[in-house]
Amino acid sequence: MTAVFYENLTRKIGEKKVNNIREIKVGIAGAGGLGSNCAVNLVRVGFEKLKIIDFDMVEAANLDRQFYFADQIGMYKVEALRQNLLRINPAVQIEIEVKKIVQSMAPVLFADCRVVAECLDSAESKSMLVAELLPLDKFIVAVSGLGGYGLSDNIKVHPVKENLIMIGDLQSDVTLRPALSPRVNITAAKQADTILEYVCRCT
16 A cells, blocks of 8 residues: 555656655644644655644544544544554654643754644744744744635735745634634645645755
8 A cells, every 4th residue: 555655646746756755854833723634634745754742632622623533532632643644654654742842842842853834723832933943944834824714715825934934814813713624724735735845846
């Protein structure tokens, strides 16, 4: 199955790009709606080395937008997500940490990741992570504005710096317009696509 999986990808984008995708390690900060769905998209395009960090457990309320299932309620999200990703591609190497990402530890936790997807919940946590990782010359794909429904064309890719991309409408506040599955999935897919584009350019 794994051989066929990579043969199919190679036909679509070429051997050199697939090899590069398989070698680059991607960090995912947060395993909620963004992180779980971003991870799924990354694995489906051949990323094999992921580091996923989150401290939460799967709850019933997560199932409306996160890549988990009813029988996983009560599991740590990172453990459940690893289980689900391995069902897509058994070859993936997924390192997980059940930890809250705090300022002092952020650079250490993602030290060996060339790319980091910021998938945290609060604006404060998002800003902290970007501020800590930006000087380390990692490629960071962050999110701002994905709440509510409709107007999905407003979710755009915004280059901020050479190594920082922001995705979202840059306006919607999830405390006022709760995050729902369609816009969460669109944003997570754009994160994964931006990472894929970056890695393919590196070949």
